[in-house]
Amino acid sequence: MGLTRTEIFSTEQNQLATLFKALAHPARIAILQRILSSNTCICGDLVDELGLAQATISQHLKELKNAEIIQGTIEGVSVCYCINPVTWKSIETQMSAFLGAYKQEASCC
Amino acid sequence: MGLTRTEIFSTEQNQLATLFKALAHPARIAILQRILSSNTCICGDLVDELGLAQATISQHLKELKNAEIIQGTIEGVSVCYCINPVTWKSIETQMSAFLGAYKQEASCC
DNA sequence: AAATTAAATCGTAATATTGCAATATATAAT
DNA sequence: ATTATATATTGCAATATTACGATTTAATTT
Numbered sequence: 001m002g003l004t005r006t007e008i009f010s011t012e013q014n015q016l017a018t019l020f021k022a023l024a025h026p027a028r029i030a031i032l033q034r035i036l037s038s039n040t041c042i043c044g045d046l047v048d049e050l051g052l053a054q055a056t057i058s059q060h061l062k063e064l065k066n067a068e069i070i071q072g073t074i075e076g077v078s079v080c081y082c083i084n085p086v087t088w089k090s091i092e093t094q095m096s097a098f099l100g101a102y103k104q105e106a107s108c109c
Numbered sequence: 110m111g112l113t114r115t116e117i118f119s120t121e122q123n124q125l126a127t128l129f130k131a132l133a134h135p136a137r138i139a140i141l142q143r144i145l146s147s148n149t150c151i152c153g154d155l156v157d158e159l160g161l162a163q164a165t166i167s168q169h170l171k172e173l174k175n176a177e178i179i180q181g182t183i184e185g186v187s188v189c190y191c192i193n194p195v196t197w198k199s200i201e202t203q204m205s206a207f208l209g210a211y212k213q214e215a216s217c218c
Numbered sequence: 219a220a221a222t223t224a225a226a227t228c229g230t231a232a233t234a235t236t237g238c239a240a241t242a243t244a245t246a247a248t
Numbered sequence: 249a250t251t252a253t254a255t256a257t258t259g260c261a262a263t264a265t266t267a268c269g270a271t272t273t274a275a276t277t278t
Contacts, residue, residue, distance in 0.1 A: 004236065023133075077275055085211075162238050164239075245255100
């Protein structure tokens with residue numbers, strides 16, 4: 001117990017849930033919004049701007065990287081992060097397919 | 110520690126994260142897909158169809174209800190669940206605003 | 219090569235989530 | 249009223265997440 005029973009769900013269901021999970025933290029939303037608005041984003045800037053410790057930011061960045069939502073390039077001593085365009089497109093596709101599946105027919109309750 | 114520091118984020122960021130969190134489990138995705146395909150959905154059917162205990166299904170339904178993503182009506186001995194159209198619309202709006210904020214300009218890395 | 223700077227990793231404490239058996243509650247049928 | 253059926257709640261164990269100080273790793277500058 002205490003462990004998600006992924007075996008009983010479809011790959012699609014697990015993937016979608018994993019994607020949502022990667023986005024299910026305000027710090028990660030904030031990091032992504034920062035990247036979205038600046039296009040570019042140096043890791044250290046996030047530490048200054050969000051009120052979280054360097055280790056914490058680094059951990060959130062790692063999760064976003066693991067989900068392949070962002071990618072980082074070493075730029076001298078710093079690391080520059082940006083959106084992974086392929087994954088972002090895929091997120092848009094998957095989520096709009098999921099959300100768009102609702103057709104407001106005669107509601108039952 | 111071990112507790113999300115919501116105070117340092119905007120209401121919008123927290124709301125979006127909360128929404129994503131409600132959807133961040135394959136059982137809840139499966140439940141929603143089931144409702145989306147049938148429009149109607151009796152709680153007991155979910156227990157039969159997904160391979161999870163009745164208490165577990167009930168708990169996931171409660172989370173979706175708390176997030177106001179679904180609503181339930183007592184129908185005799187059973188409970189009939191369906192999508193909350195207002196919240197669903199709002200999810201679509203919020204998520205597409207968030208995802209649509211990415212304009213693939215000259216990528217930096 | 220030593221010092222500096224930036225980011226990642228480790229270790230750990232606090233809290234949250236997941237799953238289920240057992241029990242409680244609520245409505246319907248007898 | 250009693251019984252049957254369906255769902256919710258409680259209690260608890262196992263695992264996951266969040267946060268951060270301390271340390272390590274990696275690249276740059278001196």
